[in-house]
Amino acid sequence: MRPDTHARQVLDLLAQKGMLRPSDLDAIEVPRMVLTRLSAASLVEKVGRGLYRLPERDGLEHESLTTIATRVPQAVFCLLTALQFHALTTQLPRQVWIAMPRGSHVPRIDYPPLKMIQVSDAAYAAGIEVVERNQVPLRVYGAARTVVDCFKHRNKIGLDVALEALRDVRAQRRASTDELWHYAKICRVTNVMRPYLEAIE
Structure with a gap:
């Protein structure tokens, strides 16, 4: 040939x-x-x-996400990256946030810069949505799960970011209180979220 x-x-x-x-x-x-x-x-x-x-x-939307999804198929986009994906934040993350099963090593990728969290098996699988961009399947946590993760990892990203995400997800009617409560139980963050959920009822 x-x-x-x-x-x-x-x-x-x-x-x-x-x-x-x-x-x-x-x-x-x-x-x-x-x-x-x-x-x-x-x-x-x-x-x-x-x-x-x-x-x-060049310049295609979600380009850095498709790069990571191609290289690390088990990565799930989470926290600030998932918030940005769902248009639930004004933050512009400097790194791409991914969740991996507990015991995983940080993927060796030169670019874009990664921030990885490790998640237990049960929590890792909960709330994953698969969305195709540029012919590449992206695994990203849904809106409700992402907001709950923000409260769980509030020390990493800031409580103000979590509260903004909670307000936005409810204002846009992207997640019900039941959905948020469901993921709060799975992620073991019910005590932290209870006062905030009660305040928006």
Whole structure:
């Protein structure tokens, strides 16, 4: 098969998937050096260690999230990142917040900068929503779960951020008190949240 055919296969796969790792080429039997040549010719862009995209994908919404989701499929976006995703905060986080199962190591990613929390198995799985962006599935905690997490990790992000998120989620009718209470029990933060939930009733 001619090299230009290999290049076309890679570009087609990138258009379909949004992002590629060199190992993805094994499935279509294309040498990995094709990615290097396409990158040198500015036909594809390297966005991190072993991660490539089409250059015209610059500036796409949630780009840093798709980068992480491709590299670390078990990561769940949480706290400030999830708040921003759900438009429940005025904060602009400097890092991407992810939740991983207890005992996980911080993923080795050069960019974007990560902040990881470890979560017990039962709490880790609760409230995950899968949303596709740029052909990449993103795992993000839903609005109610995210607000509860903000109270649980108030020492990391600030009680003011948690209170703002609670006000916004109720004002926008994105979560009921029952939903918030459900996740407060799972995350063992009912005593902390009780006075605030009672105040907004």
